[in-house]
Amino acid sequence: MLRYNLIVAVCENFGIGLKGDLPWRLKSELKYFSRTTKRTRDPAKRNVVIMGRKTYFGVPPSKRPLPDRLNIVLSTTMSRAELPNDVLLCRSLEEAMKMLESESEPWCDQIENIWIVGGSGVYEEAMASPRCYRLYITKIQEQFECDTFFPNIPADFHEVPLDEDTPHGVQEENGIKYEYKILEKQ
Numbered sequence: 001m002l003r004y005n006l007i008v009a010v011c012e013n014f015g016i017g018l019k020g021d022l023p024w025r026l027k028s029e030l031k032y033f034s035r036t037t038k039r040t041r042d043p044a045k046r047n048v049v050i051m052g053r054k055t056y057f058g059v060p061p062s063k064r065p066l067p068d069r070l071n072i073v074l075s076t077t078m079s080r081a082e083l084p085n086d087v088l089l090c091r092s093l094e095e096a097m098k099m100l101e102s103e104s105e106p107w108c109d110q111i112e113n114i115w116i117v118g119g120s121g122v123y124e125e126a127m128a129s130p131r132c133y134r135l136y137i138t139k140i141q142e143q144f145e146c147d148t149f150f151p152n153i154p155a156d157f158h159e160v161p162l163d164e165d166t167p168h169g170v171q172e173e174n175g176i177k178y179e180y181k182i183l184e185k186q
């Protein structure tokens with residue numbers, strides 16, 4: 001069974017988004033997201049990012065699809081023609097995973113890691129699945145006005161030591177403090 005990790009930045013009041021965008025501006029945190037979701041051990045392979053329709057269109061047009069990663073957008077209402085040719089459209093998270101597991105797709109053996117990158121409902125469904133291995137969570141130590149929130153984390157996730165690629169300790173940018181955490185399904 002193919003597994004995935006989830007990555008999210010969440011503030012003290014559990015918010016993740018406001019008006020289709022991020023509620024904060026943290027350049028280093030965005031770089032961490034980019035680095036983490038791009039990183040592969042095998043330079044010949046690339047990673048997959050799976051996201052809901054609103055998260056995809058929340059990325060500025062000049063920055064989407066997210067470069068150097070296979071972008072999969074989940075939507076039940078969009079048509080293929082509304083997305084660039086190199087972005088895949090799936091009707092459900094499980095459809096996306098089945099497609100990635102299918103040996104008939106020529107690019108399937110060129111994939112290394114799969115990242116769930118939001119939003120709210122996609123995170124909730126992803127965390128409930130046995131396919132979910134790790135949660136990479138940036139805990140922002142401040143409250144922000146938000147209209148989109150991170151769902152409750154199921155009790156079977158526990159914090160594990162940070163890997164060597166994740167900055168340790170409290171980070172700070174524009175006076176905003178935040179810390180990286182990794183949780184793993186036990």
Ligand SMILES: NC(=O)c1ccc[n+]([C@@H]2O[C@H](COP(=O)([O-])OP(=O)(O)OC[C@H]3O[C@@H](n4cnc5c(N)ncnc54)[C@H](OP(=O)(O)O)[C@@H]3O)[C@@H](O)[C@H]2O)c1
Binds near residue numbers: 056092119
């Ligand atoms: N802080 C962070 O780390 C972070 C990460 C990601 C996003 N965000 C923020 O969160 C907000 C967007 O998140 P959101 O929760 O509002 O929306 P979203 O999950 O990105 O998009 C929701 C839409 O995606 C489609 N969708 C979601 N789950 C699906 C599934 N399992 N199967 C098929 N389609 C599915 C549906 O589209 P249809 O209606 O077309 O069916 C649904 O209406 C933005 O503000 C964004 O900036 C923050």
